[in-house]
Amino acid sequence: MHPWFTASAPPRVLAHRGLVTATDAADGIVENSFAAVTSAHAAGAAYVESDCHLTSDGEVVLFHDVDLRRVTGDPRPIAHVTLQELDDLMSSRGGLVTLRQALETFPGLRFNIDVKAAAAAVPAGRIIAAHAERVLLTSFDDDRRHTALRAATVGSARPATSAGSRTVARFLAAASLRSITMARRALVGVDALQVPERHGPMRIVSPRSVELAHALGVEVHVWTVNDAARMSTLLDWGVDGIVTDVADVALDMIATRSSTPPRAGG
Structure with a gap:
């Protein structure tokens, strides 16, 4: 088992872009900010899911969108702004956090980092290399994921990783054919499947797909x-992790499930 998975036993709660409570939002705090990561940590989350982009001056920052419009109202792409400009924009929104700052400031947290831009893959991987035991590295684009993984791997030490879109599609094809051999080939080198429950009309997560992933030693995070x-x-189906905007709610729900005695005869 990769050390990333040892922070807590399943089911895992992955705080999606940190945690922004209703009170935080009313105060202008936004996702992927220093305050959002701090709030997730304070709520008891062991895992924070985030995304990264590269600024015009080469800094890897935690940010989901390709541009700043939704979060700050500024239409510019992140690739066209400097670290200082982005820091100024985020100063009243919970504070900017770079990937390096997140890993160094929160040594007790595990991070799930999604590389959103091709230009960020190698710089992000190099930063992650010193913290590989605490990071699960992923991207929807498998080529980008592999590029980042190569940059993050030193000797035998590498981050954990979850499947990109192409790998997920191969696994689902194998699952539909009930072929464990094909599924095993699809998931070589993969530690987790991080997927939505459905993609349009197509169901991705089911008890059967979870069982198949588990048979190959791969966790499923939804x-x-x-x-x-x-x-x-989803937890009744055996899912190992929940990625959620409301990590506090998820942690409370799991605590309640754990403390509820089984029904008579169940």
């Missing part, structure tokens, strides 16, 4: 689930 009842159903 994103982005904010309804406690839905979380509970």
Whole structure:
């Protein structure tokens, strides 16, 4: 088992872009900010899911979108702004946090880092290399994921990783054919499947797909689930992790499940 998985036993709660409570939002705090990561940590989350981009002056920052419009109202792409400009924009929104700062400031947290831009893959990997035991590295683009992984791997030490879109599609094809051999080939080098429950009309997560992943030693983490009842159903199916905007709600739900005695005869 990769050390990333040892921070807590399943089920794992992955705080999606940190944690922004209703009170935080009213105060202008935004996702992927220093305050959001701090809030997730304070709520008891062991894992924070985030994303990274590269600024115009080469700094890897935690940010989801390719541009600043949704979060700050500024239409510029992140690749066109400097670290200082972005720091100024985020100063009233919870504070900017770079990838390096996140890893160094929160040594007790595990991070799930999604590389959103091709230009960020190698710089992010090089930063992660010193913290490989605490990072799960991923990208929707498998080529970008592999590029970042190569940069983050020193000797035999590497980050954990979850499958990109192409790998997930190969696994789902194998699952539909009930071929464990094909599924094993698809998931070589993969530690986790991080997927939505559905993609349009197509169901991705089911008890069968979870069972197949587990047979190959791969965890299943589902994103982005904010309804406690839905979380509970997924955990009943054997899902190992929930990626959620409401990490506090998920942690409370899991604590309640753990403390509830089984029904008579169940």
